[in-house]
Each structure stands twice: as structure tokens, then as C-alpha cells.
Ligand code: NDP
């Protein structure tokens with residue numbers, strides 16, 4: 001009988017945690033996840049893979065915990081003795097990090113150190129492989145385009161500065177203690193499970209709500225920002241591949257295509273049969289239904305960031321050559337999938353309410 005591999009996933013209730021735990025369960029792993037205590041359910045994204053703890057030998061087990069609680073992390077690592085740890089937990093919203101910089105530094109930066117120290121304290125340096133959710137936000141004010149593993153970092157937010165610390169402490173623990181610890185420098189990746197306040201999901205939800213007559217208008221910030229957007233389902237496969245390598249290393253996962261927020265908005269509206277015409281510039285810019293003249297999109301400066309990352313475009317060559325990882329979902333297909341999923345959710349909600 002071959003023993004099942006054991007994985008520990010922090011941030012299991014988030015977008016990537018949900019896709020990654022499905023992938024690991026499909027591969028036969030026992031998956032332990034850390035979830036935060038919350039006053040309302042926060043496990044919606046993993047409802048369909050949740051297993052009743054009263055069942056014999058459930059393969060998905062949830063533990064309460066927090067990245068700001070060292071003793072908790074040590075205990076969970078001790079209890080689970082993981083072969084692989086995926087550190088996905090973070091205060092992951094860039095704009096929110098300007099409002100909560102200290103908390104973000106604590107959870108995203110020092111939290112990563114806490115988990116690495118838990119491995120070291122428990123003497124698991126040679127057993128537990130470690131994946132760190134690093135980010136294209138590290139490039140910030142970009143020094144080179146496209147961005148690759150060797151491009152210098154220039155963080156532009158408390159979030160990115162915290163993730164910069166996490167990136168380097170992972171490299172340091174790899175070099176100092178011989179740990180199998182890798183950074184995945186992931187460019188933006190989205191899906192129907194994306195948090196509702198990130199720009200793509202905010203757009204696709206608004207488009208669905210406008211179509212169903214539940215919302216008048218969509219307010220956005222910087223329409224000129226450009227992002228390299230891929231599908232989350234494909235990116236979690238890249239995370240797993242990093243931990244299957246003989247030698248730990250750092251990899252960029254990206255599509256190699258960049259798109260302006262404005263274009264994503266345009267495509268999302270096309271999914272409901274609306275062609276937008278853009279009128280005005282700067283904060284006076286409006287997206288207007290070309291057929292009816294109705295104003296559907298407006299700029300609200302409250303969504304501008306004190307320092308913005310204007311352009312991200314990744315070069316995934318190393319991941320392709322060394323991990324055999326490729327992205328396959330074009331951005332327009334992703335926009336379509338997200339709009340359709342939001343329409344479906346809202347229509348179901350409406351039917352349920354009526355019933
Ligand atoms: P989400 O925001 O969807 O999920 C974040 C997860 O972390 C949630 O499960 C959240 O719990 C949990 N969490 C937050 N703070 C804490 C804490 N203090 N202690 C324990 N858990 C905590 O993010 P994604 O799934 O999109 O991203 C996963 C990781 O990858 C994050 O670290 C993010 O910064 C990073 N990343 C994401 C990219 C993307 O485009 N999606 C790109 C590059 C990096 P709860 O559900 O209770 O809020």
C-alpha cells in the first residue's frame with residue numbers, strides 16, 4: 001500500500017485555496033487546511049469538497065488558525081506532519097493594504113516567517129516542501145518589460161512590501177537551512193471564485209446585475225491599468241509542479257499578454273450584448289451603451305491608489321521550460337466564463353428569493 005501524501009494549505013477558503021485543494025484531492029492527497037474563525041461561514045468556496053469530520057478518514061480536514069498566531073501554526077504543522085505546505089493565506093487586497101498596513105505586514109510578511117520557523121522548530125526542514133504565494137506586485141514600478149525571475153523588484157504598496165519580505169525570507173531559509181522552499185511569482189489570476197472586490201469580479205458581477213436590472217451603474221478607479229490575467233485553475237497546477245521538482249527554485253507564472261481594465265470592461269459588457277462607447281477623459285470618462293446612450297460605467301476617484309502599478313506583463317518561459325507549465329485560457333474566454341457564472345448565481349438567487 002502506498003501512503004498518501006499530506007498537504008497543508010493556508011488560505012484554503014480563498015480563491016486559490018479552493019482550486020488547489022480540489023487539485024490535490026484529485027491527485028490522492030490528504031489535504032489539511034487552515035481557516036480563520038469568522039462570525040459567518042467563510043467556507044463557501046470549498047463547500048462541494050467539504051467532508052463531514054464524522055465520516056471515517058475524511059481526506060479534507062480543516063483546522064482553525066491564523067497567520068498571526070505562531071503557537072497555532074506550530075501546533076497545526078506538528079499535528080499534520082505535511083509533506084507539502086502551500087502558504088496562500090494573506091490579506092491579499094492591494095488597496096486595502098494602504099488602510100491596514102501593519103496588519104498586512106504581520107499576516108503576509110511575518111506570517112510567512114512564522115510558518116517557516118514552525119517547520120524548523122519541529123525539525124521538518126527535510127520533510128516539508130514549501131510553496132510561497134509571491135506576486136507580480138513585487139515588480140511594482142516596473143524596471144523591465146516583460147517581467148521575469150531576474151527583473152528587479154520595486155514594491156508600490158504595503159501589500160507588496162510585505163510580500164517582498166516573505167519572498168526573501170523564503171529564499172534565505174532555502175539557502176540557510178537547505179529547505180525545499182519555492183516562490184511562485186504569480187501574475188493576476190481570476191475565476192468565478194475570485195473575491196468580489198478585485199476588479200475583474202467586480203466588473204463581471206456588475207455586468208450580471210445590470211443585465212438583471214439590479215444595478216444602475218459600475219464605478220471603477222484607474223481604467224488604464226494593465227494586467228496579465230490568467231485562469232486560477234491553471235495557476236494552482238503550476239504551484240503543485242514547483243513542489244514536485246528535485247530542486248527548489250522561484251518561477252514566474254503568467255500568460256505573456258497584458259490587457260487594460262477598460263478592455264476587460266468592454267468585453268464583459270459584450271457578453272450581455274452591450275457595446276460600450278467611451279466618452280470623456282480622466283475622472284470624467286464614462287462608458288455609455290452605444291445603442292441607448294445610457295451611462296453604465298463611471299470613474300470614482302475613491303478607487304485610485306496612492307501609488308499605482310500601471311503595467312504588468314510576465315514572461316513565463318522558465319516555468320514552461322522547467323515545469324512544462326502552460327496557460328491555455330485566453331482572457332476573453334475568462335471574461336465570458338466569469339460573466340456567465342455571475343449571471344447564473346444571480347438568477348438562481350432571484351428564483352430562490354421569489355420562492
Ligand atoms: P484570497 O484573498 O481569495 O484568499 C486569501 C486567503 O487567506 C483566504 O482564505 C483568507 O481567509 C486567508 N487569510 C487572510 N488573512 C489571514 C490570516 N491572517 N490568517 C489566516 N488566513 C488568512 O486570495 P487568492 O486566493 O486570490 O490568493 C492566494 C494567495 O496568492 C494570496 O497570498 C495572494 O496574496 C497571492 N497572490 C494572488 C494572486 C491572484 O491574482 N489571485 C496573484 C499573486 C499572488 P478568509 O476566507 O477568512 O478571508
Ligand code: GDR
Pocket residue numbers: 092093094095134135136137186187188189197198199200202219220221222223225226227261303304305308309
Ligand atoms: P491587483 O488586483 O491590485 O492587481 O492585485 P485588483 O483586481 O484589485 O486591481 C487590478 C487593477 O485594477 C485597477 N482598478 C480597480 N481595482 C479594484 N480592486 N477595484 C476597482 O474599482 C478598480 N478600478 C480600477 C487597480 O487600480 C489595479 O491597477 C491582485 C491581488 O490578487 C493580489 O493579491 C495579487 O498579488 C496581484 O493581483 C497579482
